[in-house]
Structure formats: C-alpha cells, structure tokens
Amino acid sequence: MKKVILKTSLSLAVAMASTQLFASGLTLNEQSISGMGTGFAGRSSAADDASTVFGNPAGMSRLKRQQVTGGLAAIDASTDINDASGSQSGTNKGDIVPFTAVPMAYYVKPINDQWAFGLGVYAPFGLNTDYENSFQGRNFSSKKGEIKVVTFQPTVSYAFNDKVSIGFGPTINRISGTLESALTTPLSPNDGNVQIKGDDIGYGYNIGVLVQATDTTRVGLTYHSKVKYKLEGHTEVSPGAGTPGALLRGARYDTSLDFTSPESADLSVTQDLNDAWKLYAGATWTRWSRLKDITVQNEGVTASAGGLLAPSAISTIKEEQNWHDTWAYAIGTSYQLNKQWVLRTGLSFDQSPTNNTNRSPRIPTGDRTIFSIGAGWSPTDDLTIDVAYSYLKEEKVKVNNSNQLGQSYSAEYENSANGFGVGATYRF
Incomplete structure (x- = not known):
C-alpha cells in the first residue's frame, strides 16, 4: 500500500511538471505584440x-535600421x-489560471x-496554475504550479539578394518550476x-x-528545433495529519525527468493588396x-524518510500521455490608415494535442478559436507603439480519471481567455 500511494502521487506530480510545461493550456502566443494583432498570421513572412528574431530570423534582412x-x-x-463527480468531496470553482504577464525583448543591427x-x-x-485547495479533483491535478521557460537567442541573417534571405539562431533555454x-x-x-x-x-x-516571390508576395518558412531537457531536483512527500507512520512518513527524493520539447514548422504568406x-x-x-x-526516476530517500522505503524500493514511474501532432491555422489583415496608424485583425484555429482517454484536470484543453485585433502608432519615424487584444474560446472537453488507490474524478471543462499586449519598437 505504501508503494502504491507513493508511486501514484509521484507519477501524477512529476507528469504534471512536464505536461503543463508543454501544453499551450490557456496561454496565448507571447513572442510579438505586432504579430498578436493579426492572430500571428504571417508570423514567418511579416x-x-x-x-x-523569433518569428523568422531571415526577416532581419528586411530591417534597414538598428532597432529594439x-x-x-x-x-x-x-x-x-460542470457535471463534476468523484470519489473525493470538494469544490469546482474553475479559477485555475491566475492573471499572468510575460515579457519579451529583441534587438537587431544591420551590419551591411x-x-x-x-x-x-x-x-x-x-x-x-492555482486550483483551490479544496478542489474535488485535487488528486489528479496541481494545487499550485508554476513553470517558466526563458530563451536567449543570438541570431544572424544573410541576404543572397533582394529576393532571398536566410537566418539562423541557436537557442539557450532555461526551465525552472515548482x-x-x-x-x-x-487511512x-x-x-x-x-x-x-x-x-x-x-x-536548440x-x-x-x-523569399520575395513577387513584388507583392512574400513567403516565409521557419523551423524551431526540439530541445532536450533533463529536469533535476527533488520531490518532498508530506503525509496528511493523522496518517499512521507505519503507512506513510515524510520523505525527500532526488528526482530526474528526461523529456524533449517538440519541434515546429511555420509557413506564412504576406500579400500586399494595395498601398x-x-x-x-x-x-x-x-x-x-x-x-x-x-518516465520518472526516483533516486533514493534521505534520512527524513524515517526508514519508509529501502533503496530496493526505488522505482521507475511511467504515465501514458499519447499526445498527437497538431496544426494551427491563421488568417489576418492590416490596414495602413495613415502614416501614423496601422490597424490589424486576425483569426486563428489551434488544435489541442491531448486525447479523450488520457486528458486530465492538469491539461483540460480542447481545440481553440482565437480572434485578435491590434494597432500600431508611429508618432515619429523612430518610434512605434503596438497594442493588441485576443479572445480565446475552447471547445468543451471531458476528463475522466482514476488511480490505483480507487480515487476518481470526472468533469466537463470549457476554457476561455482574454489576452492583452503592449509593446514598442525604437529605431536608431
């Protein structure tokens, strides 16, 4: 029973660390405010x-001035x-994602x-994520969790001529989480x-x-590589008050998890309809x-485990995910109102990688539709200020989970989100 409890809880917790990291979850794209206004249509060609630098490093060849x-x-x-049920009692408030802000910064310098x-x-x-402590499905989800991945990318681009350019940048990616x-x-x-x-x-x-295919048509293709991580840290197990010591005691494990974030490819077209x-x-x-x-590796127990597990009980824990490849599609437009103002809008459709069998309250996401609007204001030739707003709506999805302890939880989820962006570009 002790081993069943620990294996179940540890596999859920560590699997949560990886799946929440990768899933788009309830997040919106956060790498460009100007791109956010068109729903990231034309991400690789605009x-x-x-x-x-992120959207397509070859695009740096089109920027004729140094800029930030x-x-x-x-x-x-x-x-x-809705329609929640399970072996545990509890609440289902649904406020699982706190208000979150993500910064970004880029610099480009033309050399020649x-x-x-x-x-x-x-x-x-x-x-x-931050479920309430009394959440009914708390044995299958994060009470509280934060995963951060920050990427630093030095980049170069080369223009063969005024039609074709390429770009490349290695990425240094740091992940941390609790x-x-x-x-x-x-008992x-x-x-x-x-x-x-x-x-x-x-x-990565x-x-x-x-490629400037014609005088009015530009085509871009960007490939973002996979990134291999070996997440290393520790897991602390704290039994609830009143748990018999013979059943379970507090323990601290050295934990490691190997995983690979997915590669992606973006193909975009920008078409000038008129001026x-x-x-x-x-x-x-x-x-x-x-x-x-x-697959999680638990590497031993410290003295605080109080003899709970012998070294022979160190185990490899595995949880099935079975995600599938996804496609996202976007279409957008911009209108140059005058020299100072450009208006933008876009519509995008994004598939969820999860499936109906393995989906859990950790990643209760479905296919989504995102509507975006934005604007750019250039009070001078040196400065542009961009703003954007996106509304995200997901299809209804169901979760239906159970574990080796006889615990279960099922419910219907429907997610939505509002995204706000503000940014600025200064040209030297």
Whole structure:
C-alpha cells in the first residue's frame, strides 16, 4: 500500500511538471505584440519589427535600421467546470489560471547590405496554475504550479539578394518550476502534499528562409528545433495529519525527468493588396507526438524518510500521455490608415494535442478559436507603439480519471481567455 500511494502521487506530480510545461493550456502566443494583432498570421513572412528574431530570423534582412523591440503580454483566463463527480468531496470553482504577464525583448543591427545580427529573449513555453485547495479533483491535478521557460537567442541573417534571405539562431533555454499536488491516503481524513522543484538548461536552434516571390508576395518558412531537457531536483512527500507512520512518513527524493520539447514548422504568406491593405496567412505544425509517456526516476530517500522505503524500493514511474501532432491555422489583415496608424485583425484555429482517454484536470484543453485585433502608432519615424487584444474560446472537453488507490474524478471543462499586449519598437 505504501508503494502504491507513493508511486501514484509521484507519477501524477512529476507528469504534471512536464505536461503543463508543454501544453499551450490557456496561454496565448507571447513572442510579438505586432504579430498578436493579426492572430500571428504571417508570423514567418511579416518581418515588421525586431521580433522577427523569433518569428523568422531571415526577416532581419528586411530591417534597414538598428532597432529594439520590447513588450508585455498578459493573460486573464477563466474555466467553467460542470457535471463534476468523484470519489473525493470538494469544490469546482474553475479559477485555475491566475492573471499572468510575460515579457519579451529583441534587438537587431544591420551590419551591411547582406548581414544582420540580432538577439532575442522570450518565453516559448510556460504555465501558471492555482486550483483551490479544496478542489474535488485535487488528486489528479496541481494545487499550485508554476513553470517558466526563458530563451536567449543570438541570431544572424544573410541576404543572397533582394529576393532571398536566410537566418539562423541557436537557442539557450532555461526551465525552472515548482509544482504541488494533493496526497490523500485511505487511512487519513486530511490531505497531505507532494511538492516538486527542478530546473535545467537545454539547447536548440531556430532557422528560417524568406523569399520575395513577387513584388507583392512574400513567403516565409521557419523551423524551431526540439530541445532536450533533463529536469533535476527533488520531490518532498508530506503525509496528511493523522496518517499512521507505519503507512506513510515524510520523505525527500532526488528526482530526474528526461523529456524533449517538440519541434515546429511555420509557413506564412504576406500579400500586399494595395498601398494600404496587407493580407496574412499561415499554418504551423507541431510534433506533439513526441510526448507518448512520462518516465520518472526516483533516486533514493534521505534520512527524513524515517526508514519508509529501502533503496530496493526505488522505482521507475511511467504515465501514458499519447499526445498527437497538431496544426494551427491563421488568417489576418492590416490596414495602413495613415502614416501614423496601422490597424490589424486576425483569426486563428489551434488544435489541442491531448486525447479523450488520457486528458486530465492538469491539461483540460480542447481545440481553440482565437480572434485578435491590434494597432500600431508611429508618432515619429523612430518610434512605434503596438497594442493588441485576443479572445480565446475552447471547445468543451471531458476528463475522466482514476488511480490505483480507487480515487476518481470526472468533469466537463470549457476554457476561455482574454489576452492583452503592449509593446514598442525604437529605431536608431
């Protein structure tokens, strides 16, 4: 029974660390405010400002002046939980994602007519969740969790001529996180706690090509590589008050988790309709099928375990995920109202990587539709201020989970979110 309790709780907690990291969850894209206004249609072909370091590094060749772009995206999400049932009693308020803000910054310097250099700092993945402590499905989800991934990307681009350019940038990615889940044993009326902390640095790259196909048509293709991580840290197990010591005692484990974030490819088109109107379209493929399962290595017990487990009880824990590859599609437009103002709007559709069998309250997401609007204001030739707003709506999805302790939880989830962005570009 002791081993069943620990294996169940630890596998849930550590699997939560990885799946919440990768899933788009309730987040919106947070790498470009100008791109957010068009729903990220044309992400690889627009090259409107220095955020092209992320969108398509080849786009730096179109920026003729040294410039800095920075911004802040904020997310206000909400979740409706209905038809909930389970073995535990509790609440289903649904406020699982606190108000979150994510910064970004980029720099591009043209060196000559062919070469350009750039830097980028942004967040490619991450999530912040905070279920109430009395949540009915607390044995299958995070009571509280925060995952941060920060990427630093030095970048170069080269223009073969005025039609074709390429760009490349290695990425240095740091992940850190803290996650907690409830631990409920059969012989105690009080919940215990499992907390995981860990971090790592992984390396990858972004590469892109940009082609001015005609005088009015520009095509971009960007590839973001996979990144391998080995998350290392510790897991602390705290039994609930009244738990018999013979059943379960507090313990601290050295924990490691190997996983690989997925590669993605974005193909975009920017079409100049006339001097004022531009049309953008794009499709993004992400290889989420890499996430078949989560395998966790628990490497021993400290003295605080009080003899709970002998070294022979160290185990490898595995949880099935079976995610699938996804496609996202976007279409958008911009209108140059006058020299100072440009107006933007976009519509995008994003598939969820989860499936109906393995979906849990950790990642209760479905396919989503996102409507976006934005504007850029240039009071001078040197400065542009961008603002954007996005509304996200997901399809209703169901979760239906059970574990080796006989605990269960099922419910219907419907997620939505409001995204707000503000940024600025200054040209030297």
